Amino acid sequence: MTDTILSLRNVKTQYGKKVIHENVNLDVRRGEIIGIIGGSGSGKTVLLRTILGLNRHTFGKIEIFGKEYHTLSTKEKHKIEQRWGVLFQDGALYSSLTVMENIDVALKEYTKLSTTTRNEIALLKIFLAGLPLDxxxxxxxxxxxxxxxxxxLARALAMDPEILFLDEPTAGLDPITASGFDELLKTLQHALGFTVFLVTHDLDTLYTICDRVAVLAEKRIYAIGTIDELVQNPYPWIQEYFNGPRGRSAKMKPCGEK
Known part of the structure; x- marks a missing residue:
């Protein structure tokens, strides 16, 4: 996994005079699952939204698929958007649409497929996401x-994305449901080969599915590596996170158990 699908260089974001990130550097490799962690207020979700162009960064360069998305024309941006999928923390489903209609939104906007074909694709994505077809x-x-x-998740998979951006996908779920979601995501990623950029605070998720973990601290990517590498980092927050009671508990559980 040497192909870089997403690259951040010296990225700075701020709201007014408040600087959230400064000198953020990160390379995401094609085909990996990378977890983004950090303390409360470290700007994990802000970073994800900035990459997606929902927030404007004030300095630096963000490249996805080799292109600087934020400088592209609207038409070129739409081409990029067809190659990613997004799952926000609250799901962000359209409340007035059915599950199938939610999945169909992107298919209808970005393709010229017939209604019948789009419905068949939507049902396939529902099946892949582990939901009953009804x-x-x-x-x-x-x-x-x-x-x-x-x-x-089914909606995020609608366009067969090359990269998925997930914001706290297991937040608010009970341990059994969260474990099932982790295993589903891991299975789909292995089968379909997409990359995952995962914002999370869930230690069980990190241990279960992540190839690498990046730590947001002091307004930048303070450390990055496998969990085995990070637990050796002397930074106090990292030590408390991975070697505290919850971290030790997550490490001791068999793979896939919540």
Whole structure:
């Protein structure tokens, strides 16, 4: 995995006079699952939203698929957007649309496929996300928390993305449901070969599926590596995170157990 799919160089973000990130440097390798962690207020979600162009960075360069997305024309941006999928923390499903209609939004906007073909694709994504096919006609309000996350994952997979951006996908889920989501994501990533950029605070998720972990601290990527490498880092927050009670508990659990 030497091909870089996403690259950040000296990225700075701020709101007014408040600097959130400064000199952020990061390379994400094609085909890996990379976890982004950090303390409260470190700007994990801000970083994800900045990469997606939902926030504007004030300095530095962000390249995805070898192109600086933020400098592209609207038409060129749309081509890039067809190559990624996004799952926000709350799922962000359209409340007035069914699960199938939510998945169809991107297919309808970016393709010229027939309604029948789009519906078949939507059903396939629902199946891949581990949902029963009859959930296609349900509204988001009729879904459990775990089902909403899976429906959001199905929508994120609609365009067969090369990279998935996930913001706290297991937040608010019970341990069994969260474990099931982790295993599903790992299985799909292995089968389909996409890259995953995962913002999380869930230690179990990190141990279960992540190839590398990047630590946001002191407004930058303070450290990056495998968990085995990070646990040797003397930085106090990293030591407390991985070697504290919850970190030791996550490490001791068999792979896949929450």
């Amino acid at each position: 959930s296609a006609e349900l509204m988001p309000s009729e879904l459990s928390g775990g089902m909403r996350k899976r429906a959001s």
